Amino acid sequence: MPEFNYKDELVKIPLDPGVYRYFDEKGEVIYVGKAKSLRNRVSSYFLKSNQHDRKTKRLVSQINRIEYTIVLSEWDALLLENQLIKQLQPKFNILLKDDKTYPFICITDELFPQVYVTRNLDRKKGTYYGPFANLRSMHTLLDMFKALYTIRSCQLPLTKPNIEAGKFKVCLEYHIGNCKGPCEGLQSAEDYNVEIDLVHHILKGNLSFPQQYFKDKMLKAAEEMAFEQAHSWKTKIEHLSNFQSKATVINPRIGNVDVLTIVSDEESAYLNFMKIKEGYMIATQTFEVKKKLDESDTEILTMMIVEMRETYGNDAKELISNLKPDLDMKLDIVVPQIGDKKKLLDMSMKNVMHFRREKAERREVEASATSSKKDRILIRLKSDLQLKTLPRHIECFDNSNIQGTNPVAAMVCFKDGKPSKKDYRHFNIKTVIGPNDFASMNEVVGRRYLRMIAENQPLPDLIVVDGGKGQLGAACDALKDLGLYGQVPIIGIAKRLEEIYFPEDSLPLYIDKKSESLKLIQQIRDEAHRFGITFHRDKRSKSSLISELEGVEGIGKITATKLLKYFGSVKAIRESSVEKLTEVVGAAMAAKLRAYFDTMAN
Incomplete structure (x- = not known):
């Protein structure tokens, strides 16, 4: 088979309206389409490839042959396209399958027609109405027919020869008044089909005809003083009116x-x-x-x-x-x-x-049911915060600044809904003097993501700031300075009412207190607070120890830090021998330390 050359094919295609078919190398139809101008439409697949999405490019790559059918109008093309898609079911088309899912009401073509429900269409058997997507409305119609008319419910072959031969006997339906016994010839086909015609009218949406029919019958019975019959016809009118009142009323x-x-x-x-x-x-x-x-x-x-x-x-x-x-x-x-x-x-x-x-x-529930608990929570969090991607990587920042001493900050990292402790980070505040939570937050967020950019590390899917609008604004300013604002979703969580704040939105979001997604945010926030407090406490303890050692004559901050780093605590230093101290700070300083601790002990 010669190689497909779309340029040679395009010049052969006419400008008329029609339907085109694309074939793959196996000779199977993979796409059917309609066009007002066949050449213009088909050409667009090959000449505008840079404008196509991934799926269309995949279709074009598989085209090995083109066929087309010219029709008189675009409407004719639409009708032919519909039929060909159903017949050929190409893999790149929306499949327009015959609807066998919903039931129809069938009125058979017989001497005494049946009225029944079916899901299989065979137009040779009779007239079909539907499909009925709402089964309740269908059964309401059937119940009304039963109340209004005496239509047989049996499936007997009521042909004229069979009835004349006396093959059938009336059943219980006849004795309770639901049927007039056409099987024994007790009702004529003409009389029976008057009611069938009325059923046809109702199923076609024409209620006025049966209403007028019943009204005429009622008035005639009343004139003949047949009041019982007149009441029966009036009841049928009421049934019909009741049905119409339940239907959706349109002008x-x-x-x-x-x-x-x-x-x-x-x-x-x-x-x-x-x-x-x-x-x-x-x-x-x-x-x-x-x-x-x-x-x-x-x-x-x-x-x-x-x-x-x-x-x-x-x-x-x-x-x-x-x-x-x-x-x-x-x-x-x-x-x-x-x-x-x-x-x-x-x-x-x-x-x-x-x-x-x-x-x-429903899709969200199905996704949650088939995924693990961690994914279910992340899916819920994605929905609650209206994120574009699943927040598998979350980072949370917290400032620890107790009474203005030793300002520090902490960042914790959660991956797939679980703590990733190897990614936790502590920060000593370097550029801020005094207690200033906003400035401290700006510094640590800036330092964190400047380093991640420098090391070419992947950014998180969500940043959480422990605090309200002020802390969130400071963090956003840091992201703006780095050119990251808008690239990574960021929120603030205020402790008092567990309010979620978004950038540039003065109104907070309140997530259901029982929601798993809020509990995850709270867990991340609490972990950042714990990690920050622990670091702050350690730093204050270390400061106190250094201050105590600086009480020894001749020992400054550098020497005190050196001793603590080596021995680990003041108690270990106090219990060390002169020889051991000499190895770290020399003989003269060791003698002074030993004398100081001996004096303190007495």
């Missing part, structure tokens, strides 16, 4: 319209479809479509318009949507701004937004 002046709205994220599109007939909703479905090639909302909406109208019927001449495709369609698509149609659009949008939120929450 009847809107007429017969379809509604289809769409919202999306990076992975999926979410759509809500509603079919409106003569003042009430007869069908609705909300569903998710997984993206394959980063398709736009308009592209997906266009495909789903064809799919929904093929499934639910294409009698409506108008479709209400939140988008209007740039496509010459045999359908009036409107995006209403005011009035009853806008209310209808808002209702559909509310449904689709709620559906998307439910899907996101």
Whole structure:
């Protein structure tokens, strides 16, 4: 097979509307698309490769042959594309499979038709209504039919020869008044099919016809003084009115319209479809479509318009949507701004937004259930703080400054929700004179990340500052000086009410006190405080020991520090021999130390 050369192929493709098919080297169809101009659309895949996402580049790399079909209009191209995708199911297309998930109501083509529920479509058997995404509304209809009409529930083959031959006997349904016995010829086909016609009208959304039929029957019975029959017809009218009152009421002046709205994220599109007939909703479905090639909302909406109208019927001449495709369609698509149609659009949008939120929450729960506890907490923390990435590496800073003495700071590091003690750091405050928590925080944050940049170390996924808006602002200033502000998420946690502060936001976030994510932040903050206090205490103790040694004549801070470093404590120095002391500070100084401690002991 000769090597595929797209330049040679492109010049052969016409400018007419049509459908194109891409084949791989195995001869399998990998993508089907429609176009207003075949050459322009196909050319865009090869001539604008730098503008494509990763998935589209992968598609283009696998194209080995192109075929196309010219059609009369863009609408015809859309219809053909829909059929080919279902037939061929290419791996790079959104798959538009026939909907067998939801049930239909079937009215059979028989002498005495049956009315039953099925999930399998065989158009040769009869007329199908649906699908019913809401099973409750479907069963409400079936219950109403049972209350209004005497339609048989059996599946007997009630042909004229079988009935005339007396093959069947009436069942219990006849004796309790739910059936008029057509199996024994007790009801004519004409009388039976009057009620079947009324069922057809209701399923088509035309309630006015059966209402008028029952009203005429009631009035006629009343005129003939048959009050019991008149009451029976009145009861049927009430059943019908009760059903209509439970249905979603739409302004009847809107007429017969379809509604289809769409919202999306990076992975999926979410759509809500509603079919409106003569003042009430007869069908609705909300569903998710997984993206394959980063398709736009308009592209997906266009495909789903064809799919929904093929499934639910294409009698409506108008479709209400939140988008209007740039496509010459045999359908009036409107995006209403005011009035009853806008209310209808808002209702559909509310449904689709709620559906998307439910899907996101369900995925989060599933991710939490399948991940370990540490990942579940990090996923929750990512959601609570609205972070872009999972905070696997968190660093927290705390100042320890008791009564203005020995100002120090501490940084603790948590990785995958656990302390990483080898990464803990202490800081002696160098540039700040006196107790100044804000300036101290600015110094240590700046020193920490200046060093990480210099050593080319990975930055954390989240920085936590122990303190409120002041400490957070000081830390943010340090990041700004380093050019890191905005690159690493940073928050402050105030102790009093456990408030979470974000940069440039005066209003704090209050996470549920029982939340695992807040408990993790508190654990990190408390660990930073403990680590800082321990360092501060050690430093104060060391200062006190050095001060005590400086009481010996001739011993200054340098010598005192040298002794403490060698012996570890004043007690060890006090108990050491002159010989041992001489090894560290010389004979003269050792003699002075020994004399000092001997004098203190007496």
